[in-house]
Amino acid sequence: xxxxxxxxxxxxxxxxxxxxxxxxxxxxxxxxxxxxxxxxx
Ligand SMILES: [Zn+2]
Numbered sequence: 001x002x003x004x005x006x007x008x009x010x011x012x013x014x015x016x017x018x019x020x021x022x023x024x025x026x027x028x029x030x031x032x033x034x035x036x037x038x039x040x041x
Pocket of ligand 1: 017018019020021022034035036037038039
């Protein structure tokens with residue numbers, strides 16, 4: 001069970017902030033292409 005979840009996330013492409021190029025780790029919602037740091041600016 002748990003391994004299936006891990007594999008699912010492994011197969012997801014890394015989401016990268018379009019502003020600073022950092023990887024976006026929190027993916028609670030997909031409405032933004034910016035990381036939390038850039039979103040808060
Ligand atoms: Zn950013």
